[in-house]
Every structure is written in C-alpha cells, then in structure tokens.
Amino acid sequence: xxxxxxxxxxxxxxxxxxxxxxxxxxxxxxxxxxxxxxxxxxxxxxxxxxxxxxxxxxxxxxxxxxxxxxxxxxxxxxxxxxxxxxxxxxxxxxxxxxxxxxxxxxxxxxxxxxxxxxxxxxxxxxxxxxxxxxxxxxxxxxxxxxxxxxxxxxxxxxxxxxxxxxxxxxxxxxxxxxxxxxxxxxxxxxxxxxxxxxxxxxxxxxxxxxxxxxxxxxxxxxxxxxxxxxxxxxxxxxxxxxxxxxxxxxxxxxxxxxxxxxxxxxxxxxxxxxxxxxxxxxxxxxxxxxxxxxxxxxxxxxxxxxxxxxxxxxxxxxxxxxxxxxxxxxxxxxxxxxx
Ligand SMILES: [Mg+2]
Numbered sequence: 311x312x313x314x315x316x317x318x319x320x321x322x323x324x325x326x327x328x329x330x331x332x333x334x335x336x337x338x339x340x341x342x343x344x345x346x347x348x349x350x351x352x353x354x355x356x357x358x359x360x361x362x363x364x365x366x367x368x369x370x371x372x373x374x375x376x377x378x379x380x381x382x383x384x385x386x387x388x389x390x391x392x393x394x395x396x397x398x399x400x401x402x403x404x405x406x407x408x409x410x411x412x413x414x415x416x417x418x419x420x421x422x423x424x425x426x427x428x429x430x431x432x433x434x435x436x437x438x439x440x441x442x443x444x445x446x447x448x449x450x451x452x453x454x455x456x457x458x459x460x461x462x463x464x465x466x467x468x469x470x471x472x473x474x475x476x477x478x479x480x481x482x483x484x485x486x487x488x489x490x491x492x493x494x495x496x497x498x499x500x501x502x503x504x505x506x507x508x509x510x511x512x513x514x515x516x517x518x519x520x521x522x523x524x525x526x527x528x529x530x531x532x533x534x535x536x537x538x539x540x541x542x543x544x545x546x547x548x549x550x551x552x553x554x555x556x557x558x559x560x561x562x563x564x565x566x567x568x569x570x571x572x573x574x575x576x577x578x579x580x581x582x583x584x585x586x587x588x589x590x591x592x593x594x595x596x597x598x599x600x601x602x603x604x605x606x607x608x609x610x611x612x613x614x615x616x617x618x619x620x621x622x623x624x625x626x627x628x629x630x631x632x633x634x635x636x637x638x639x640x641x642x643x644x645x646x647x648x649x
Contacts, residue, residue, distance in 0.1 A: 311535040312414045312421045315443045315451035316394060316428060318407035319460040322347035324438040325386045326376045338374035339366060342551055342638065343598055346378060350460050378551050381571065389436045397428055400537040408455075410448050412537045422465045429463060446471060447535040449528065452484065475531060476503035483528065490517050505529035542649050543579060548572040549641025554596040556631050565591070565625055565640045569617045572644050576612050579646075585610035586644035589617065591624035594639035603627045610647075617644075 318324060322340040327333045327349060337352040339345045341363045348357040355370055366373055387406040394401045400412035417424040425442040432440040439461035443454025450466045453474075458464040466474065479501055481491040493516045499505060505513075505525055513522035527533045548571040552564050576586065587610045594600040603624040611617065621642055630637050 311412070311446050312417050312424075313445055313448055313451040313535055313537075314397075314411040314413055314421075314425055314428065315404075315445075315448070315455040316409055316411060316432075317404075317441050317443075317455045317459070318390065318432075319439045319441055320347055320349055320353070321386075321407040321438070322378070322383055323349035323352075325382050326379075328437040329382065330376070333374055333376065336374055337370065337372065338376065339363070340378055341366070341375055342378050343596075380549055380551075386436055386438060390432060390438075390440070393428065393431045393435055396431070397424065400539070402537045403540055410451060410537055412535075422463065425463050425465070447531075447533045449483065449533050450475075453478070453482075471531075475528075476501065476506075478502045478528075480504075480525075485521070485524065490521060493517060502529055542581070543646060544648075545643050545645045546572050546575045546579075547641060547643040548575070549592065549639060551594075551639040552637065554636025554638050556633070556636060558631055561625070561630065561637050561640060562622060565621055565642065566618050568640060568642045569621050570614055572642050573612050573614050573617060576644055576646070581649055583612070584646045584649055585612055586617075586646055588645050589620050589624060590643040590645070591621050591628075592639070592641040592643070593625070593628045593630055593637055595630075595633070595635040596638050597635055600639075601628050617642075 323338060326338065326340055335351065337355055338349045339352050339357060340347045343363050345357060345359050345361045345363060345366060347359060352373055357366055357370065357373065363375065383406065390407060391401065394409055394411055398411050398413050398416055402410045404410065413424055421444045425444050429440050429442055432438065441455050441458040441461060442463050443451045443456065443458055444465040445451035445454050450471055454464040454466045480486055480494050480499060497516055506529055510522045510526050513525055524533070548568040550564050550568055552560065555561060586607065588604060588606050590602060590604040592600060592602050605624055607620055
C-alpha cells in the first residue's frame with residue numbers, strides 16, 4: 311500500500327497571501343474576533359488559532375489582519391480536490407484542505423516522485439503550499455505530513471517505519487485522548503513498543519474495545535490503510551461575514567447572496583436533483599454568540615426567489631434589528647434528502 315496524506319499549510323492564510331501580495335512573507339492572521347488561521351510567519355511569533363484577536367493586536371501590533379472569505383476558501387478547496395482526484399480516484403477527505411490518497415500501483419514505484427508532482431500541481435494550479443506525507447498506512451502518512459510541514463515532503467519507507475513505529479508515543483497517536491493516555495500511562499505503557507506481547511483482551515482492561523483493537527493493530531503494523539470515499543452530501547451551506555451592522559438592507563443583501571451561492575452548489579451536485587425541503591439561517595453577532603433559525607419550505611425547491619423569501623422570514627425571527635448587537639455573519643444551510 312502507498313498512502314499519501316496531503317495537507318495544505320495554514321490554508322486560509324495561504325489563500326489570503328496568494329490573493330494579496332502585500333500579505334506575503336508577513337506575519338498575518340485570518341481572524342474574526344478570534345484567530346482562525348495564522349500564517350507561518352505569525353506562528354513563528356507564537357500566535358496560534360483560537361487566540362482572541364484583541365490580545366494578538368495588543369501584543370504584536372505589526373501583525374496584519376484579514377477577514378474570513380469563505381467563498382475564496384471553498385473555491386480553493388474544490389480546486390485542490392480536483393488536483394487530488396487527478397492522481398487517484400481513491401481520495402478520503404479529512405477536512406476542506408486535507409485528504410488521504412491511495413496511490414498504490416499508480417506511483418510506478420516512485421512514491422516520492424508522485425508526492426512531489428502532487429505538491430507541484432497544487433502550487434501551480436491552486437497557488438498554495440501543500441505538505442505531503444507518504445506511508446504504508448494512514449497513521450504513517452499522517453505522521454509524515456505533520457513532520458513535513460511547512461511546505462515539505464516526508465516519505466516513511468519500510469526501513470524508516472521499522473525504526474519509527476516502535477518509538478511512537480501513544481499520546482501522539484490520533485484518537486488517543488488525555489483520559490485514554492492516562493490509563494495507558496498508569497499501566498506503564500508509553501510508546502508502541504510497550505504494547506508488544508499484549509493482546510486485545512489485555513488492553514480491553516484499560517481502554518475501550520475499539521481502542522484496544524486499534525492499539526494492537528498499530529503495534530503489529532496492520533493499522534488502517536483503507537480509503538473511505540465520502541457519501542452523498544447531506545447539506546449545502548454558504549455563509550459570509552460582514553462588518554457589524556443592524557441595517558436591514560445590508561444584512562438581507564448578504565443573506566440573499568448566501569442563498570444564491572448555496573443554490574448554485576445544490577444544482578452543481580452530481581446525480582439526480584435533490585430538492586431541499588427545509589432551510590436554516592444562521593446569524594452571528596458581534597459578541598460572538600450565534601442564533602440558528604430553521605423551518606420547512608412550502609414546497610421542495612431550488613428556486614432562488616422562493617428560498618430568498620423563506621430565508622428572509624427566518625431572518626426576521628431573530629429580531630436582529632432590535633437586538634442592539636451588530637450582525638457580523640449570516641449563513642444558510644439547505645439540508646438535502648438522501649438520494
Ligand atoms: Mg492543513
């Protein structure tokens with residue numbers, strides 16, 4: 311098996327730096343009250359996702375700040391996955407900007423060359439850096455891509471795997487949370503080599519059955535290398551942030567734009583048409599709280615005018631005009647019936 315884990319570096323920040331040369335090479339953050347994504351230059355200062363923006367601006371006044379452009383990230387994500395699928399149809403998305411790819415038999419015995427070609431294609435066609443890890447299993451590929459960051463490539467071949475695997479720390483395995491690790495730790499188990507000689511029943515006394523099974527497979531090198539293809543979409547969403555406002559015309563215009571984008575995405579889905587029967591409207595305020603209103607449609611439809619009207623009614627229910635707070639983001643979700 312040859313598995314690649316491809317993961318865009320500082321995805322939102324990279325898209326912003328791609329589209330605005332003034333941001334390139336500078337410490338900058340994509341933020342809306344809290345940091346959503348710092349550039350690598352900002353990470354070097356100690357800035358990380360989740361920090362309150364005010365704190366960042368006070369401590370590092372030189373840091374540039376941009377808002378969140380969901381449309382640009384969705385577009386970059388779609389193009390990134392087009393690149394991925396050109397290398398193999400076996401693509402399992404992990405998020406909007408990372409995926410596992412099974413390229414077994416497609417890499418002509420040169421996994422490094424294929425991973426390098428994928429990175430070059432993403433750079434040329436999407437304009438962003440993508441780090442790639444190569445391994446025999448998903449775990450190995452993911453550990454490799456983590457090691458490759460930023461903008462790098464790491465191949466874990468059989469020889470390297472034989473050295474690395476026994477030394478992997480159990481708290482570094484994804485899915486092993488603090489509670490699980492505490493129990494393993496208390497039993498004197500710290501690294502994968504400590505699991506040798508233990509079977510599922512032994513480990514079940516410490517952790518859940520699923521985790522015991524997983525740990526045994528990791529210790530024996532038979533861990534997961536199966537690509538799970540995504541099922542049909544359950545919903546389509548679109549959202550947009552705006553400068554804090556209570557002005558009706560502004561909020562409605564942004565919401566209408568979200569409806570139009572969501573509709574075009576429903577229409578673009580493969581397969582027979584799936585008409586939404588319900589609608590959800592999300593409103594976020596400048597104090598960070600958000601409200602979700604949902605309701606049925608009069609009839610299943612993708613008619614933009616009908617959906618705009620329905621979205622408008624749900625928006626009214628939030629009474630945002632009289633609330634006193636400013637609206638900083640609106641969004642719509644169209645839940646889709648199963649095909
Ligand atoms: Mg990433």
